[in-house]
Amino acid sequence: MIERPPGLLASVADLHEMELARAGGADIVDLKQPAFGALGAWSPTALTAAVMLWNAWDGAGPGHRPALSATAGDQPMVPALILAAATRIAGTGVPIVKVGLFASPHAGACIEALAPLAARTRLIGVLFADENPDFGLIATLGRCGFAGVMIDTADKRSGSLTEHLDPLTLGQFVGEARRHGLMTGLAGSLKLSDIATLAPVGPDYLGFRGALCAGGRTGTLDPARLALAREKLGLSSGFRRV
Numbered sequence: 563m564i565e566r567p568p569g570l571l572a573s574v575a576d577l578h579e580m581e582l583a584r585a586g587g588a589d590i591v592d593l594k595q596p597a598f599g600a601l602g603a604w605s606p607t608a609l610t611a612a613v614m615l616w617n618a619w620d621g622a623g624p625g626h627r628p629a630l631s632a633t634a635g636d637q638p639m640v641p642a643l644i645l646a647a648a649t650r651i652a653g654t655g656v657p658i659v660k661v662g663l664f665a666s667p668h669a670g671a672c673i674e675a676l677a678p679l680a681a682r683t684r685l686i687g688v689l690f691a692d693e694n695p696d697f698g699l700i701a702t703l704g705r706c707g708f709a710g711v712m713i714d715t716a717d718k719r720s721g722s723l724t725e726h727l728d729p730l731t732l733g734q735f736v737g738e739a740r741r742h743g744l745m746t747g748l749a750g751s752l753k754l755s756d757i758a759t760l761a762p763v764g765p766d767y768l769g770f771r772g773a774l775c776a777g778g779r780t781g782t783l784d785p786a787r788l789a790l791a792r793e794k795l796g797l798s799s800g801f802r803r804v
C-alpha cells in the first residue's frame with residue numbers, strides 16, 4: 563500500500579500549455595522546450611513572462627497554485643558554463659531550476675560549482691537512466707545544498723526509464739536521495755501505464771511530457787491525457803506543496 567501517491571510533474575512548452583497544466587492539476591509545472599533537447603530551455607524572455615503568470619496565480623492563496631520549475635538546457639559538463647546557464651534561468655525568478663548532469667568525469671565538479679546558487683535557488687540535479695547514472699553523485703548533491711534529484715532519459719529514442727532501470731534500482735535511488743534529504747522525481751518517456759509500476763517505488767513525483775501530448779513530446783499538451791494521469795496517480799484535488 564502506497565502511503566502517498568507521487569505528485570505529477572508536467573513539462574510545458576509555452577504559456578498556453580502552462581495554463582492547461584495548472585487547470586489540469588499538475589503539481590509541478592515544468593517549463594521545458596522539448597524541441598531543444600532532453601532538458602531544452604525556454605528563452606529568458608519567455609521565462610520572465612511565465613514567472614509573471616505564475617505570480618498572478620498566487621491570488622488564490624497558498625496551496626492553490628502549482629510549483630514552477632524550468633530546465634537549464636542541455637549544457638556541456640563544464641562547471642563555469644553550467645553555472646552560467648543555471649544562474650541565467652534562476653535570474654528570471656523561476657523558483658526551481660532543473661540542471662542536467664550528463665555522464666562525465668566532471669559531473670561532480672559541476673555540482674560543486676552550483677553550490678553557491680543552490681544556497682539561494684532550489685536546484686534539482688537530473689541524472690540520466692540511459693547514461694549509466696552514478697548514484698554516488700547523490701551524496702554530492704545533498705552536500706552542495708540541492709533541493710532534489712531526478713532521473714530522466716537523455717536520448718529520447720533510447721527507450722523509456724523503465725527499459726533502462728528496474729524498480730529495485732529505482733527504489734535504491736529514491737532511498738539514497740531521501741537519506742541525503744533530497745526530493746525525488748522519476749521521468750523518461752514514461753507512459754501512463756508505467757504509473758502502476760513506478761508509484762510503489764515511492765518517488766515524490768513522476769514527470770511526463772510525451773505521454774501528455776497529442777503527437778508526441780514535441781506535440782501539444784492534451785488536457786484529457788493530463789486528467790487521466792492524475793486519475794491513475796490517484797491524486798485528489800488541490801496542489802501538493804513541493
Ligand SMILES: O=C[C@H](O)COP(=O)(O)O
Nearest residue numbers: 573749750751769771772
Ligand atoms: O521532466 C519530465 C520530462 O519532461 C519528461 O519528458 P518525456 O516524458 O517526454 O521523456
